[in-house]
Amino acid sequence: MGRHSLPHQSGAGTADPRPRPRRRTVALATALVVTVAAGAAAAVNGGLFAIGSSCRDSAVHITVAASPDVAPALKALADHARERDITSDGRCIDVTVTARESYQVAQSLGSGKRAGFQAWVPDSDVWVDGVTTRSGALQVTKAGNVASSPVGVAMVPSAATSLGWPAKTYTWAELADASMRDDRFRLGAADPARSATGLLALTRLSGTADGTEGGGIRAAALAKTLSPRTSDSDSQVLDTLPRDASGAERSDPRRNQALFLSEQSALVHNSSSGRGLGLDLFYPKDGSPRLDYPFALVDRPRLSTDESRAALRFMTLSGEPEGRRILQRSGFRTDDDEVSGALVAKAGGRAPQPFDRAATEPLPEKAVEEALGTWTITVQSARITAVVDASASMSQPVPGTGRTRMDVTKAALLQALATFTTEDEIGLWKFSTRLDGDRDYRVLVPTQRLGDREGGNAQRARLAGAFNALKPVPNGATGLYDTTLAAYKAATSGYAKGRFNALVLLTDGVNEDPGSISRAALVSRLRQLADPRHPVPLIAIAVGPDADKAEVEEIAKATGGSGQEVSDPSQIHSVILRAIVRAAARSQG
Structure with missing residues (x-):
């Protein structure tokens, strides 16, 4: 998955300040009626169809991919539309609903593959949002919500x-x-x-x-x-x-x-x-x-006007009396202001369980990505090497904290370390210029299992000690390019099958080593080293105002990774987790 956000928490609880899906759908339906009426009048005046002719002769055919739980209800709604000759611009709508797992559709759309359907109803906005922020993905346009649970x-x-x-x-x-x-x-x-x-x-x-x-x-x-x-x-x-x-x-x-x-x-x-x-x-x-069942148009630029309007007309049916009855019979909520006690009882709920209380605040978009990032590295286990800038500029203060960039960076890395288990393999390098002879970098802790013991000291303790001991090098410059190449070579040569492999690089400046490899040569070498069969994305994080986000983005993308920018080093932990989610989505796509 790419970017994720919590589905709109449009529950019955009054603490939720956001617009409710049903009201959004009704508002859109009102606008649609005006649009459809105008379109129909134009079509009649232009002689595109004759009033009184059978609309079935020129039905608009629409295919909707839907989450397996809501697909049966939408199929019943499509049958209702056919039986009642529901029209859009005077033409019958003929809707075919296919059950598709939401994550599978999201992966397919995110990779840019042709869809084969005009509309999509996943069970949550997390899937739609994940597609909309993927580069090269098909365009997905949310139009409303059909139900919630x-x-x-x-x-x-x-x-x-x-x-x-x-x-x-x-x-x-x-x-x-x-x-x-x-x-x-x-x-x-x-x-x-x-x-x-x-x-x-x-x-x-x-x-x-x-x-x-x-x-x-x-x-x-x-x-x-x-x-x-x-x-x-x-x-x-x-x-x-x-x-x-x-x-x-x-x-x-x-x-x-x-x-x-x-x-x-x-x-x-x-x-x-x-x-x-x-x-x-x-x-x-x-x-x-809440699962909020968004209704989205797929690859809208390629849809004809008739297809777009017919798909939206089908969506508005879910807000009409018969559509709501069909969804309610299938166990969905259609009005969060009036929660059916019978529905709750059949689901196994009973007072005083707070069945009408939505989450008091919408969870931040980043919270979902962080949870998924934690899940990814916990379940799959990870092999990650952190490469930290130790140039003199890391001694600069972070405004409002009373601490230096290095102090805050160390705290963020220690926080990140706490999220890994004993099965994860973590290592640490630092870099500046000429730290080890002519080398701009030094390996502080080799990448090993956190549970491994050497000399009676566990890898986790060694890393914690090394993080705490990080200090800026007086008068040290930023040897970014040579360090990146050396660290990526080491990460790819040490690839661990069955784990999430990544290289995390943090820098607060641009390359300052005049004798290093050029950026163009670095990007070329990284592309040669990157192997899609054994992905090792580089997650490059530009910290503070002196770093160049465009530079780290170009370097990281050569490996299938991503460049990130943070103004406050305390954000590093969150950024790493979210970048892991995006890197995993790229490898799946």
Whole structure:
């Protein structure tokens, strides 16, 4: 995935200040009616069609790719449109709905491949936003939302009862603590890299760790605990629940007792015969993120006017009475101001569970990327070498902090170190000019497993000590180019299969070594060294006002990586995590 943001948290809770999807859709529908009316009048005046003729003779054919959970409802809506001869500009709309996993569509659109469909309804904005910011992706234009469904924690009755459901309410952090504290409370999820449900829940859980003592370690530990119990999709994770109430089923360590699940998925599970135990649903009291089912036009410049209008007309049907009834029967919310008690009950919810409370604040866009970045390096394990600028300019103060650039950089690196597990391989170089004879760089800690011990001292402790010992070199200049080439050669030669491999370079200046390789020669050599079969993206971070973002972008892109810019070194940790997500998306595309 590329860039990610939390789906619009358009829940029923009054604390959510944003416009609600239904109101946005209604507003757009009003504008559309005016547009359609004007277009229809022009078509009649121009003799493009005759009033009274059968609209089926010239129907506009539209294909919609939809998330598997909402696809059946949209198919029923398409049938309704055909049966009632619903028209757009006087022509019938003939809509075909195909079920496609949202992450698969996002990967395809993000790579620029022709879509084969005119509209897309994923389960969350995270997928649309990920596509819209990918260079070379097909254009995806959001037009509204067709439904919503909050994400909670669904449990088999025995687990729910042990936690006091429904009378006792929990925050996301408390539910996470319960899953890590008690082996009998086995929490599963759909893979956050493939499921918006899993990703939004993980983001809420990771967010609760931010700002707390040991928060980074706690978030990584949670991801590590969750990772063995993930499934590829929301439908597959339901198959990990016990099928009956027998003691053998409940005690089977392979079976999950609880899942991150949307309200709609819980309702479908509870309503289906042969799916095993019914589920009780916890709605965390600090708010539930929403799946928000955006409706997006795909590759709009290539769509004809008729196709665009027909697709939008189909979207507005979801806001009309029959469309809302169809969606509600399938377990979706269509009006967050009026939450159906019957729907909540079928999904396994019951008062005093706060089923009408949305997340109190929309989670920042960067929070979703950071959670996914933590997930990527925790689940896949990482091999990362950090290369840190130690030139004299790193002694410059960071305004408003009372600390130098190096001080703040060290703190950010120590924060990042806390998010890695013992299985991750991390190393450290520093560079300036002529640090080791004619070399502009020095290897401080070779890249090894954080759990490895040498002389009784674990790699994590060695790195922490080396980070703390970093100091600017008096009168030292920035030997950027030679260092980058040497470090990238080492990173590619040490490629570890099955891990996320990357080189992270931090600099606060431009290359100042007149005897070094040129930038053009460096970029050429990096392109030769980069191997798509064994990707090692360079994540180059320009720190402070003296660094050149364009320079680090050009250098990093030669490896499939990215150049980033931060004005405050304390942002480094977040930037690294977000860059990891983007690098992983490029390797998938």
